Amino acid sequence: MSFGDPNNPYGPPQGGGQQPNYGYPQQQPQGQPGYGYPAAPPVQQPYGGGYAPAPVAMPGSVKAARVMLFVLGGFQVIGGLLMMIASAWFSEEFEDAVNSDPSLSAEDADTAASVGTGIMIVLGVIVLAFAFWAIFTGVKFATGRGGVRVSAIIYASVIVLFSVISLFAANVFALISLVLGILIIVFCANRNGSYWFTRPQY
Numbered sequence: 001m002s003f004g005d006p007n008n009p010y011g012p013p014q015g016g017g018q019q020p021n022y023g024y025p026q027q028q029p030q031g032q033p034g035y036g037y038p039a040a041p042p043v044q045q046p047y048g049g050g051y052a053p054a055p056v057a058m059p060g061s062v063k064a065a066r067v068m069l070f071v072l073g074g075f076q077v078i079g080g081l082l083m084m085i086a087s088a089w090f091s092e093e094f095e096d097a098v099n100s101d102p103s104l105s106a107e108d109a110d111t112a113a114s115v116g117t118g119i120m121i122v123l124g125v126i127v128l129a130f131a132f133w134a135i136f137t138g139v140k141f142a143t144g145r146g147g148v149r150v151s152a153i154i155y156a157s158v159i160v161l162f163s164v165i166s167l168f169a170a171n172v173f174a175l176i177s178l179v180l181g182i183l184i185i186v187f188c189a190n191r192n193g194s195y196w197f198t199r200p201q202y
Helices: 060-099 106-142 146-168 174-189 191-197
Strands: none
Touching: 060 106, 060 146, 060 174, 060 191, 106 146, 146 174, 146 191, 174 191
């Protein structure tokens, strides 16, 4: 047996130089994924690639403010329609009251009744406009931004103002709208409201 035989498996390696890591597995470079190094987790991308971001849930206080807007808007729809329907009845009652005054002519009585009816209809339209404002703002809570928040706060502030005036006129039902208006302002202006209406859009 000759150690110089190139076919001898027990002889030294041929070629004059020793090959690197002879008999051992090749080592991966430091920091590279592979043998002995776990692959790095994929980076979550906010737009386009990777994982989709988790949806942001509407806070409970913001949901409550939204429901209050719907409640106030619903009551205002009923009130506005009743005012417009009752305008005819108001006209007849007002005309009878004017006719009972002998110092006024029939023509003056008709004019006064028409003016009263017109005022009732205008007030009904204004109340319906407020109802639309409240309901539309509540609907936009799901997708709206800072403008919807400002709209809700302004609407609630107006409701609070009219409620206080109505309380001075001995209208105890105005206490309900007063409380709801204050709660809408608080829930939209607090930390949860700021978190919801300034949330990132994806």
